Amino acid sequence: MADRMVEAGTAIVTGGAGGIGKATVRRLLDMGLSVFIVDADEKSLDTVLSEFGSASGRLDGCRADVMDERQVTQAVDRAVARFGDIYALVHIAGGAGPKRARDIEDFQLQEWAHVMDLNLTSAFLAARAVVPMMRKRRAGRIVVFSSIIAGGEKGPLTTVTGRLPYATAKAALLGFTSQLAKDLAEFGITVNALMPGLILGEQGTRIRDKFDNLAPEQRAALLNGYPGGRPGTGEEVAAAVGFLLSDSAGFVSGVALPVDGAYR
Numbered sequence: 001m002a003d004r005m006v007e008a009g010t011a012i013v014t015g016g017a018g019g020i021g022k023a024t025v026r027r028l029l030d031m032g033l034s035v036f037i038v039d040a041d042e043k044s045l046d047t048v049l050s051e052f053g054s055a056s057g058r059l060d061g062c063r064a065d066v067m068d069e070r071q072v073t074q075a076v077d078r079a080v081a082r083f084g085d086i087y088a089l090v091h092i093a094g095g096a097g098p099k100r101a102r103d104i105e106d107f108q109l110q111e112w113a114h115v116m117d118l119n120l121t122s123a124f125l126a127a128r129a130v131v132p133m134m135r136k137r138r139a140g141r142i143v144v145f146s147s148i149i150a151g152g153e154k155g156p157l158t159t160v161t162g163r164l165p166y167a168t169a170k171a172a173l174l175g176f177t178s179q180l181a182k183d184l185a186e187f188g189i190t191v192n193a194l195m196p197g198l199i200l201g202e203q204g205t206r207i208r209d210k211f212d213n214l215a216p217e218q219r220a221a222l223l224n225g226y227p228g229g230r231p232g233t234g235e236e237v238a239a240a241v242g243f244l245l246s247d248s249a250g251f252v253s254g255v256a257l258p259v260d261g262a263y264r
């Protein structure tokens, strides 16, 4: 059964057209929330909107780049115009960037900054755009996406492209979460981070396709650190988001929650 919501509100889900995002959108709709997706990939966004039937009247979205200050503000304005004040921000958009490199000297400043902006600065921009509304209502939920990679990963590169800036940005998100949670607690706003392990969304989503295209021995090596011998699913992450957004989680804040099948 979906987590209970006393008063269904509106959630913005950035990256809602991706693997984890799609499962999360489905979960939040099941919980009775209205969902506004913000995603840079127009084609995937359109697919998700039509697949879930925006006709239900509780789902909409727009194309926007979460690294762009103006586009983030405009997207939040559109969400508010469509569904009213924002109850929850689920900031899923992120990634390790197009540059595949392991050694520090192989990163240009611009490549480093891109991964910082995509994962970290975007969280600042998105949260800054919704917090005034939440503060006024004295209620709100913010969930950001860190990763198990925040703790560093030994050995050669696997599927993660820019591992060093990615680990750095995902670790910095934990500090962001701790501080913002303390700053906003008196206003009834919770702020939490998820730390997923390897998560495969449904067929056709990016990480799933990447994983499926690996040689069997590469797949086995990737799963080696997982005691259960399997990756997680988008639904398993979405369930954790659902709990953090539910009424039951009002006193859970400033947490970095691993969803990684005991990988650590």
Ligand SMILES: NC(=O)c1ccc[n+]([C@@H]2O[C@H](COP(=O)([O-])OP(=O)(O)OC[C@H]3O[C@@H](n4cnc5c(N)ncnc54)[C@H](O)[C@@H]3O)[C@@H](O)[C@H]2O)c1
Pocket: 014, 015, 016, 017, 018, 019, 020, 021, 038, 039, 040, 041, 044, 064, 065, 066, 067, 092, 093, 094, 095, 096, 118, 145, 146, 147, 148, 195, 196, 197, 198, 199, 200, 201, 205, 206, 207
């Ligand atoms: N899948 C995993 O194994 C895993 C593990 C740990 C952490 N994470 C984190 O979880 C989040 C989601 O991962 P996923 O597996 O769903 O990835 P994904 O690539 O399937 O989805 C990411 C979504 O974000 C969107 N996006 C990318 N850049 C954007 C931008 N600049 N502006 C707006 N939207 C943008 C993409 O279009 C895509 O729809 C990411 O933050 C990722 O770092 C994923």
